[in-house]
Amino acid sequence: MLAKKSNWSNLKKVSLSNNMLEPEGGAVLGENTTWIELEILMLNSNHLGQQGVLPIATNSTWENLKIRK
Numbered sequence: 001m002l003a004k005k006s007n008w009s010n011l012k013k014v015s016l017s018n019n020m021l022e023p024e025g026g027a028v029l030g031e032n033t034t035w036i037e038l039e040i041l042m043l044n045s046n047h048l049g050q051q052g053v054l055p056i057a058t059n060s061t062w063e064n065l066k067i068r069k
Contacts, residue, residue, distance in 0.1 A: 032062075
């Protein structure tokens with residue numbers, strides 16, 4: 001599973017835009033504790049809903065994640 005690849009700890013950018021992700025997929029991404037260097041997470045045009053977005057928004061592992069407003 002992509003979100004659990006332990007050898008990807010230096011990953012800085014993940015683009016999953018237009019991948020038809022649903023709330024369950026967002027919840028799994030939000031549980032990720034491997035991508036400690038993540039700076040950019042692109043999730044445009046998915047159907048995450050609150051159930052998928054909340055775990056992503058509260059992930060404390062991604063300390064370097066840049067928030068775009």
